[in-house]
Amino acid sequence: LEERFSQAQKMEAVGRLAGGVAHDFNNLLTIINGYGELLMTQLPAPNPHRDAVVAIREAGERAAGLTGQLLAFSRKAIVAPKVLDFNELVDSIGKMLRRLIGEDITLATFLAPGLWAVKADPGQIEQVILNLAVNARDAMPKGGRLTIETANLTLDDGTRYPELAPGRYVRLSVSDTGVGMTDEVQTQIFEPFFTTKEFGKGTGLGLATVYGVVKTYSGHVSVYSEVGVGTTFSVLLPAVGAARSERPSGGISVAPRGT
Ligand code: ADP
Numbered sequence: 001l002e003e004r005f006s007q008a009q010k011m012e013a014v015g016r017l018a019g020g021v022a023h024d025f026n027n028l029l030t031i032i033n034g035y036g037e038l039l040m041t042q043l044p045a046p047n048p049h050r051d052a053v054v055a056i057r058e059a060g061e062r063a064a065g066l067t068g069q070l071l072a073f074s075r076k077a078i079v080a081p082k083v084l085d086f087n088e089l090v091d092s093i094g095k096m097l098r099r100l101i102g103e104d105i106t107l108a109t110f111l112a113p114g115l116w117a118v119k120a121d122p123g124q125i126e127q128v129i130l131n132l133a134v135n136a137r138d139a140m141p142k143g144g145r146l147t148i149e150t151a152n153l154t155l156d157d158g159t160r161y162p163e164l165a166p167g168r169y170v171r172l173s174v175s176d177t178g179v180g181m182t183d184e185v186q187t188q189i190f191e192p193f194f195t196t197k198e199f200g201k202g203t204g205l206g207l208a209t210v211y212g213v214v215k216t217y218s219g220h221v222s223v224y225s226e227v228g229v230g231t232t233f234s235v236l237l238p239a240v241g242a243a244r245s246e247r248p249s250g251g252i253s254v255a256p257r258g259t
Helices: 002-042 050-074 086-092 094-101 122-138 206-216
Strands: 082-084 105-110 118-120 144-155 167-176 220-226 230-238 252-254
Touching (some): 050 206, 086 122, 086 144, 094 122, 094 144, 118 122, 118 230, 122 167, 122 206, 206 230
Parallel strands (some): 105 144
Antiparallel strands (some): 144 167, 220 230
16 A cells, blocks of 8 residues: 555656646647648658658657657646546547557457446546557557457455455456566556656556556556467446445556456
């Protein structure tokens, strides 16, 4: 418990710092990307400088993605929870997801009929799914399969998830057939700024953000991963109207069996 408390404090401090830098940086990027876009439209395809502008645009977009992640991480306090259908949400970002993962990765979705509703901020949940999808993509450089699944789950007294109060939950899982993670990596992935990606490719804030969001809603995130086989992240959030007893909840568990 103490460990989690210090992680929450660390995330808050880091979030405030990162938010300030990211905000200013983002304003500058808007200028770079805006003029890049303008140049693109004014350079016809045979122009010898077009490749250079394309490269600037791509790097600019990647930088915007990174600052976006920093901003999302630091803004986690401003939320507007709504009653949400996760199936609709996954559907609505399907196009963006496909574009994000590229052509070598297939996307499969298994959306449970009659899925219970969850009260959460749609932007935050989108961010959770996108962060997990980006990681899945990065874990499959040679292609593979990204699976997004939703399910209703009724938890009895502390069997599978002792951290969670008994009651009704909605589970969202994101699985990949990628490189997987060692146990040592798995114990650190939710730490802010922990990354194994090369410089400029990752902030190490994706999963810290996921953890923060899930905790906001008294949910739970767990990971199951095997090196060379793949990884599954499961996010559990309380269903709307679920009868729940007062019990401390939220947190991380690494590699639960039988999820
Ligand atoms: P970032 O993606 O910026 O590195 P994250 O917090 O999202 O930051 O992830 C931290 C680290 O966790 C990654 O650098 C990677 O080593 C590991 N990781 C996360 N998701 C996966 C996955 N699906 N497969 C393999 N490794 C992963």
